[in-house]
């Protein structure tokens with residue numbers, strides 16, 4: 045391990061990433077003849093054995109449909125499913141578990157708010173602000189509702205370091221801004237957005253705020269009451285839980301006033317051809333059979349995360365990023381994309397004269413998994429004038445040795461490609 049790594053290891057409160065890694069069976073394998081180095085955590089995180097066991101236990105012992113059954117399995121499945129909702133509420137410090145709605149993920153959470161709240165509240169001339177570094181899932185749903193309502197969607201500028209321009213944001217605010225929807229951490233750059241300021245300024249102008257927590261939720265504790273956001277969304281699979289399950293938290297009075305997003309079973313109180321009445325929160329927004337195993341798996345993931353020393357895990361991730369950034373500066377022709385002062389877990393870069401996907405392929409051949417491309421942030425790539433980047437994204441189970449392996453593989457690839 046290089047000097048810097050040794051130094052930072054001392055400062056990371058002794059977080060034992062090597063031990064934590066052993067909780068994730070998938071990480072213990074060879075890929076293309078090399079031990080796997082998984083650095084695609086911003087796309088999806090791996091699952092600890094505890095999550096795999098919780099899902100498998102549910103299907104082996106408790107599987108049943110929820111809420112409607114008159115038998116023991118249905119009671120057990122319902123109890124576990126609702127306990128999972130309470131676990132999420134506690135994890136986010138939401139005032140009540142009825143404010144936790146199950147979704148398929150971040151994308152569906154944003155679509156739900158855009159369609160339900162936006163469809164019933166936005167009018168011609170109203171403005172929705174998103175940042176220039178949003179994931180497509182926090183742009184397109186707003187554009188879709190804007191098309192229907194005559195509202196506009198505008199981008200808060202981001203400078204060349206990948207820092208949101210807070211002054212420009214403040215200048216954009218007026219009484220026509222109804223919604224500000226921004227990510228807490230950019231998936232393409234790793235920039236941490238100043239959401240406390242964003243929320244305060246937006247509220248001062250009477251706008252609501254949705255925070256896309258997809259890239260933050262795995263990295264530090266979230267308290268939606270302290271944050272004072274109106275909506276918060278995240279995906280279970282980015283928090284060491286299963287795919288297909290996500291969470292939308294909303295302020296109760298807003299959720300109560302919003303029309304249902306989808307119609308079907310579970311979301312109704314009574315149905316007749318003369319008219320239908322809707323169920324209470326949270327069920328009003330949960331038409332059809334939910335992802336029961338997903339919710340249970342997500343609760344197990346939260347239990348797992350909470351069993352770790354989160355401050356030490358965050359310090360370890362920070363040290364990994366600092367170490368990787370230092371090493372990146374030494375690589376000839378490498379340009380970092382995203383150099384904001386406040387960054388989290390993401391190293392995005394381009395290599396002069398090399399297409400990101402060629403580089404990604406050569407890294408994969410050496411067992412190093414990264415993501416290449418536009419990272420569903422095409423407007424941002426257009427701003428930088430590049431087709432995409434190579435993105436290494438870290439989790440607490442990554443080690444300094446993983447970073448060394450990335451740069452050794454990069455060196456080899458560079459010699460072949462340049």
Ligand code: PLP
Pocket residue numbers: 086087148149150151152179181182227229230231256258259279
């Ligand atoms: N928002 C951000 C910041 C993301 O990073 C992602 C996924 O990468 C999403 C939204 C979409 O998440 P999902 O595909 O799980 O719905």
